[in-house]
Amino acid sequence: MLQKLEFIKERWQEVERELSSPDVMGDMKRYAQLNKEYKDLSRIVEEYHIYSNIVSNIETNKSLLSTEKDDEMREMIKIDLDELLEQQEIIENKIRLMLIPQDPEDSKHAIVEIRGGTGGDEAALFAGDLYRMYTRYCERRGWKMEVVDVTEGSAGGYKEVVFNVLADDSYGQLKYESGVHRVQRVPDTETQGRVHTSAASVVVLPEADEFDVQISMNDVRKDLFCSSGPGGQSVNTTYSAVRLTHLPTGIVAQCQDQKSQLKNFDKAFGVLRSRVYELELAKKLEEESKKRKTMVATGDRSAKVRTYNYPQGRVTEHRIGLTIYNLPNVMNGDIQEIIDQLQLAENAEKMKEGTVA
Template sequence: MQSPARLFQQFRRLHSLRPTLRLLRKLHYTCPQWTTATTADSRTFCDQRLVNYLSNIEKQYHTILDQVNNQSVDTGHGGGEKLRKDLARLEPLVQLSQQQRELQQELMELTGMLDNDEMRQLAEQDIQLCKDQLATLQEEIRVAILPKDEADQHPAIIEIRAGAGGEEASLFASEILKLYTSFAEYKGWRFELLQRSYSDIGGLRNASASVHGSGVFGVLKYEAGVHRVQRIPTTESKGRIHTSTVTVATLPQPSEIEVHLPATDLIVETYRSGGAGGQHVNTTDSAVRITHIPTGIVVSVQEERSQIKNRQKGMQVLRAHLYEQKRLQAVKETSDLRKEQTGTGERSEKIRTYNYPQDRVTDHRAHMTLHGVTNFFQTGDMLNDIITQLRVQDEAIALTTLLQDGN
């Protein structure tokens, strides 16, 4: 049996989900094919628009299949290869659509058996099984038709910078870094510090880290933006509440193959490290500054004692910046929808407030408030709840837009 404190915490978290449920209900009235994916019944989004969308996909598939079978395309100029790729892309969704149609037909036949007293009990059992299979299949369809961002599966570079608020902002930046260190551990990711620069009182002016794991960028991209803290600083003698900010940037981390960096495009400089580090600091030129000449991007790393390791980490960060520039340009050219999503460069927007006097964390995009600031920083489940809610909202909007444009 759970303790009263644990039950109360769960109640607070459920209470904070109400804004998302209101959003999804609103989306349901404008686009009934999307509802909250919390139960089998509520995942039903098979309305006429979705039927039309899947029907169009099947028509495209069979048209292309006929062209390939009849060899009506000049395969000598790459046309046949493109058609085969299109077939491979559409085939999984066509198969899911056909399976759904078969299950719906089976459900209709089973429902017709309810009038038979002898068959009613067996029919009811099979109807429930069929509904469960349909719900699972429709969730697979939802995942299959949602727009994919290849960068979501990449590792990520996370950059933290103290903003407004002076030394208090630098202290809060240190706590934000610890937050993501704990969250990486909660998710089973590998967290590697790349660079950090300290303030005069031991806070962080800025820091960057590399995070590796399954689907890291697809999660951490929701952390990009301005994080605001409201609390009484330890240096405040009159008990006044101060407001400070920290900026977080998240970048997908590409491989060396995805972003090639010719040596002629780089200026690599070495210098002596500064800050904490013991006797080694300021005795050797281990710190590295890399300038990318075509874009003017400058990356500095001094975390390691080895110049070679600092250079490797600097190249990681530089590749991430260049990849993100290229990715955002492609997004801008291909989809207006992605401009509305969080974590795609809109870093000047205030995304979350940590209010210590009221012991609350409010995410302004999700309209979600959780209580227990200390627990938020120490455990990963509360941050995971917020990110999950933001992903649900993004998927709802993306699916609505896709079906409206596709019909």
């Protein structure tokens, strides 16, 4: 491990030198890539310094133990050595996790799309519940959210809601939420008290920037229409809502959240760019899944990932067989435990495959 860490430190020093190079500073794309790599390597190098210091102290104590004759001193050295060996094991496990190759998209902001699925009005209500759950989760994390587009359900909730999470590493946390979420409960419209099953789909995309994908406006059709929903006098009178269609792929993105047509265009274009970028990521995920079958991050939107059972007050995460009997708290945004367990399962899977030496 020390040899691998020494190599990482050398790369860190090399990146540090490159960042101060005039050629790199003049190339914003290259500079952004190197700056991201430098920050990622810095975390590992910091732990490496701690680890190498512990290893050095262990060697010193072993050397002292081999020469020391005084029993009291030998006992003190042994106690110190045992503590150091325990610290070594802890930090080695920590570093092994850090050495697992990270998805380069994980550090990006997230775009979250929630759509009501089977179940009619109840599905739209459930989509609204999921939106509230993610809103509360983002509040707990101190993350800023920004609504892009909303289509309300006839009985409440949302047929569709799209929002940005403007926080570093938010995609790396929320990407596990992609898939079909199922709810089992008695709908408000049910007079017989029967439990119904409804579903909503969640899609989480990494926010693509201009360096990730280039889109020519010659390939984009722009349509303007009147906003709908709350918003004052401009609603249904001003053509401020924007719908963008990427002609080569047929991908559509729209935004009507802002009164300004320009602001709506910027938001819609950001979503469009991320959806086009996701096409390339989907190809990459498909290639990777042929090499290894992961139980967690398959990227399959049609997969049923989680069930929320109201009569029993439980949440079941199907990918890892996790069941939590704390439904009210989960629906109030307490989903970090589920995300942590999914991350742990994926990391364990990678380590089992020998990704980390």
